[in-house]
Amino acid sequence: MKTVCSIGAFVQALATQSRNPHSFDLASLGRAAEAELIRITVAVDPREELFEIVHQIDQLTEFPPVVVFDDVRGSQFPVVVNLLATEQRCAQMLGVPYWNDISQLFPFSRATNSETKGFLWSTATEPIIRQRTVASQQVIRLGGEVDLGTLPGIYRQSQSPHPSLFHAHSVTRGTGGDRSVDRCHLSILDSKTLICDWPLGSASLRHLEEARVAGQPLPVAFVMGSDTACYAMDSRWLNLHPACWGRDLWEFLGRQRESGFVVARARTSDIDVAGEAEMILEGVIDTGVVNVPHRLETRRSGWQSEVAEFPLARITAITHKALPIVPMVLPETRESHLADRLLEQVSRSRLSSIIPELNELHFPALQEGHQLIVASLKSSDVGRTRQLIHAIWSLPILSEAKLVIIVDDDVNIRDQLAVWRAIVREASFPEDIEYSRGTGVPWSKPPSSIEFLFRQNPGMPLSFSGHKIGIDATRKKRVSDSGDQLTRATIEKVKARWEEYGLSKYLRTPGLL
Secondary structure, eight states, rough: TTOOOHHHHHHHHHHHHHOOOBBGGGGGHHHHHHHHEEEEEEOTTTTTTTTHHHHHHHOOOOOOOOEEEEEETTTTOOEETTSSSHHHHHHHHHSSSSSSGGGGGGGGSSHHHHTTTOOOOOOSSSSSEESSSSSSSSSEEEEEOOOOGGSBBSSTTTTOSSOOOEEEEEEEEESSSOEEEEEEEEEETTTEEEEEEEOOHHHHHHHHHHHHHHTOOEEEEEEEOHHHHHOOOGGGGGSSSOOOOSSHHHHHHTTTTTOOOOEEESSSSEEEETTTTTTTEEEEOOOOOEEEEEEEEOTTTTTTOOOEOOOEEEEEEEEEEEEOOOOOTTTTTHHHHHHHHHHHHHHHHHHHHHHHHHEEEEEOOOTTSSEEEEEEEOOTTTTTTHHHHHHHHHGGGGGGSSSSEEEETOTTTHHHHHHHHHHHOOOEEEHHEEEEEOOOTTTSOOOOHHHHHHHHHOOOOOOOOOOOOEEEEEESSSHHHHHHHHHHHHHHHHHHHHHHHGGGOSSSSTTTT
């Protein structure tokens, strides 16, 4: 992890390396596409302009540059977006050279991990290093100084009821002392209150329920922009292989580094906060207060209700660096899609330990995360495709996949036409469709109310089940290797004689063949 650093240092390095940093102008899109980082120095309205600017950049550039908004109207802090908008930057933030190297960071045994070039299991006895003085607490605001209105809350749409802080990490502790560092979305309700939304499978929801049962408030801290590796990761990934990777994101990262993961004690509660974070929001959730129904625009329909009850966090302190920059991953952007697609590499590592013939994994549906999964398989064994489909559904975070398509390893799974061609040619629907009724969990309700509801009515139907479909689009009769070799030889022969045929002048791009 040689390149892992703070978000601020990463942005500064990009600014130094950028060949043409300049103020953003839609008329200069040719130059903007070449820049690694763009600074927007004029004042930008977070309700009507900021989200649309990022959307336009997505539409008009092949590789979205990192964008720094120096002046977000109404806020004291600059905002940076698109840090995770390209595969190369995702790899850099995780400390590896290339996108495909990310899977090496998540091996399925510690013995294997010691041989990889990425994270190395440290001999340090303490993965968590506690310090009294850290960068994230250089400025401290308590009590009456706390004002969430000074933060760069962004509106998804101009008519959105509340501004949001996207892509934060929450820190909570359960009654058993276990720590959870989970990704969450925050909406600003008023100057001291946040609406908290945790994704499916979050341990923070379990901690909240434990505190509610115990009749105690739940201390919580929200981290905005920890170091680059932590920012790019999701603690739910660790649930793919908790026996090896553990469940604590910070301990996982601390074991990979000789220096461990640096934390400090929060100023108003007995929990740890990240030492290299750009900003920390400390607070408490009153579990005795009835949660307020709220419509959250970041939720996808189908699995979760868009209108649900969310816990409210009362913020007691804001701490940050002397010159912080607030990073965010805006929903429905290419950056949010890449943040979801990072799970491709993590899942491939785990699934390979179950199905060694797995070749590649891809989440092709833009903005829909891993609800659609396409995988390629290097196997002709009968039943192996169905094993892979159910192996995907068996992993907690991938159990949300509504549609799983399996093709042969010679099909380009990033080419939608090639995948659909394989489905049409190879899938016999009576035999090659795998159907699952799902887990039967009504996601929009708290777990405790679910258990109580089904205990009182054991025969009630599972009307909220997550139904799923798998398609086996692999060839059932495979071509022999000798046939493949003959085909390749013919292709090379035609390429070599292309000039002789006199067809070169008709090629749009010389050397296309």
